[in-house]
Amino acid sequence: MFNVKSKMNSGFGNLQGGLFSKIEKADVGDGVAKLLSSGVDILGWADPFFPDPSIPEKVKKVMISALEEGKVSHYSLPIGRPELRAEIAKKISRQTGLDINPSRNVIVTPGSDSGLLYALMPFISEGDEVLVPKPSYPSNFLNPKLLGGKTVEVPLYDEDNYAFRIDEFEKRVTSRTKVVLITHPNNPTTTVFRKENLIKLCDFVKKHDLILVSDQAFEDHIFDGIEFVSPATIEGMWERTLTVCSISKGIGLSGFRIGYIYASDEIMEVLYGGAVNVLGAASTLSSIGAEAIINDVEYLDEVFEKLERRRDLVNEVFKDTPGISFRPSESGILTWINVSKLGKSDDIANYLLKEANVLVNSGVPYGMEGYLRIVTACIADDDKARAVFEKMRNAFIKKYYELK
Ligand SMILES: Cc1ncc(COP(=O)(O)O)c(C=O)c1O
The missing domain is CATH 3.40.640.10 (Type I PLP-dependent aspartate aminotransferase-like (Major domain))
Structure with missing residues (x-):
């Protein structure tokens, strides 16, 4: 049988885009679209305010x-x-x-x-x-x-x-x-x-x-x-x-x-x-x-304020949640959470999907076991975002007491 991959350089030959594996790659296929249409909140997509409109x-x-x-x-x-x-x-x-x-x-x-x-x-x-x-x-x-x-x-x-x-x-x-x-x-x-x-x-x-x-x-x-x-x-x-x-x-x-x-x-x-x-x-x-927008400092300040408010909201909701620890974000749209007391990264990410209907990123592709990456600036509305963070906090607490 013709093995086309044997013709490729090893960098490309070893790639898997999800067509032939059992696990769909959410970031290249239509995995995220499917999750979104089934009502999952996506906090695993480094895309400010996704899926809401954000064009000035x-x-x-x-x-x-x-x-x-x-x-x-x-x-x-x-x-x-x-x-x-x-x-x-x-x-x-x-x-x-x-x-x-x-x-x-x-x-x-x-x-x-x-x-x-x-x-x-x-x-x-x-x-x-x-x-x-x-x-x-x-x-x-x-x-x-x-x-x-x-x-x-x-x-x-x-x-x-x-x-x-x-x-x-x-x-x-x-x-x-x-x-x-x-x-x-x-x-x-x-x-x-x-x-x-x-x-x-x-x-x-x-x-x-x-x-x-x-x-x-x-x-x-x-x-x-x-x-x-x-x-x-x-x-x-x-x-x-x-x-x-x-x-x-x-x-x-x-x-x-x-x-x-x-x-x-x-x-x-x-x-x-x-x-x-x-x-x-x-x-x-x-x-x-x-x-039209790259140097519109007034608009950029508005985005900054929104992101800063979101960062503060994350700190408020997740502060003192048993089983997890994190530092307030220094930049951008992410929060990096240590969940090692609750389990492995992939397991806790899967658990959040089932228990809280939220997609977050396992820390493993970023190079660390025991952590999750959460894109906290997804979802434009602060109240909706708060509700999603609260669902996650409750799921963390539930897991923590299950393990005790
Ligand atoms: C650190 C970092 N660099 C670069 C990119 C690529 O972003 P884009 O291709 O949208 O400019 C991303 C996207 O998630 C990122 O997280």
């Missing part, structure tokens, strides 16, 4: 006009519309103080997932190694392998609030190490890596002459006044850092599929060169919508 009126208006004018049936540029790159450059400068040239330092990607793989592509050949802190966004563990490289996991520890331990990086660096790939703030833990900790990581990157890829999909919402530092701004890092960002989480426009990378001219020369082949071009209509 202003964005709707410009997109409708653009549709009516009819021009959006045409390609944007493979590196992104100049208007969008100009807005993105403004946003980066506003957030980091970096002087960004929109025609040299920014590329638009169709969502940041493709940007994350593209950022690694120029650097990773067969056998090259990528250091990836764990826990982390699951794509970070897979992407190096898709390119024929090797993922080398570097543990982070709950007791350190998941800060980098540089000695753990030092233990794993080899002559094949090319890249350090971080998610900052981290998904699933929400950790904002502090400046002193980042400087130490950057010293390590420079000492070993490596590249840093910093996935900053969650950079827009940092709570409690914690300072957010983009590693590209740290001395000696601009020339060796690719920063990958998105409008999916920060602005809540995940369906637009707009992400972007910023980096030095030398790196961007290469990314521009391969843009047609690898990225095609982002959607023209979405780009026009994104241009």
